[in-house]
Amino acid sequence: MTERNLTFAANWKMNHGVAAARAFAQKFLTHTSPVEGRRLWFFPPAVSIGALSEAMKGRPDIWVGAQNVHWEPKGAYTGGISIPMVTEVGARLTLVGHSERRHLFGETDEQVARKTRAALVAGITPLVCVGETLAERDGGRTEQVIVRQIGALLGMLTAGDWRDVVLAYEPVWAIGTGKNATPDDAAQIHELIRMELGRKGVKVKVPILYGGSVNSGNVASLLTRPQLNGVLVGGASLTPEGWAELIDRGSKAKVRPSGGFDMVEG
Numbered sequence: 001m002t003e004r005n006l007t008f009a010a011n012w013k014m015n016h017g018v019a020a021a022r023a024f025a026q027k028f029l030t031h032t033s034p035v036e037g038r039r040l041w042f043f044p045p046a047v048s049i050g051a052l053s054e055a056m057k058g059r060p061d062i063w064v065g066a067q068n069v070h071w072e073p074k075g076a077y078t079g080g081i082s083i084p085m086v087t088e089v090g091a092r093l094t095l096v097g098h099s100e101r102r103h104l105f106g107e108t109d110e111q112v113a114r115k116t117r118a119a120l121v122a123g124i125t126p127l128v129c130v131g132e133t134l135a136e137r138d139g140g141r142t143e144q145v146i147v148r149q150i151g152a153l154l155g156m157l158t159a160g161d162w163r164d165v166v167l168a169y170e171p172v173w174a175i176g177t178g179k180n181a182t183p184d185d186a187a188q189i190h191e192l193i194r195m196e197l198g199r200k201g202v203k204v205k206v207p208i209l210y211g212g213s214v215n216s217g218n219v220a221s222l223l224t225r226p227q228l229n230g231v232l233v234g235g236a237s238l239t240p241e242g243w244a245e246l247i248d249r250g251s252k253a254k255v256r257p258s259g260g261f262d263m264v265e266g
């Protein structure tokens, strides 16, 4: 049993086609067992969702999801993939608004909100990513950006919808760069997000994962902060042994008794 509920989410990005996903699952299953209070989520490329769901089907603690979906169920959207299509092959989740979608593919806050709402309507869990770029952080605009991104979601969701939403705080400057936010940095932004949701009438406690260069060496110290409900991991989730080790180390993290931040002097 973990000390608190924790989610470990693997974003494989454009890695692991069908054969590689099956081989991953076979090894991964020998390295992990279900643990009460712990959820293991996988976001493989769309073509591998079916095979991975099938391979993991004996493990109720493991859910598979899409990396991206369209908000419409069908239509003339070349290259698009809809929620009914991914659920048909086993997806129970979808990532929404990953920074690579926002910054490489120009996805807007409004589109992110539409996808989130479509996921909720269809009954799958959206894991919605927010986070600032390096320029925004250096310009002192982190809070403004996060509030804007959350604001677009607030504009399209009812207070009750938030019961089924999971958020990920992923500072863009920390994704795939080897730089990660300190545990206190991450905890502070998680608190900011919760305060903003509370101010806007969201009463439920929305789980928030942290993502950005999490690895097996830093996961335990990040998860000492009670503000983090888990981690979203790219690069370090790509090998079954490495991902299992990260999950194991993170699961053993002890919440700091103070629950708060390190004292900064000066």
Ligand code: PEP
Binding pocket: 011, 013, 170, 174, 175, 176, 177, 178, 211, 212, 213, 214, 232, 233, 234, 235, 236
């Ligand atoms: C991600 O893709 O969501 C991510 C956090 O990547 P990485 O762990 O490689 O920084």
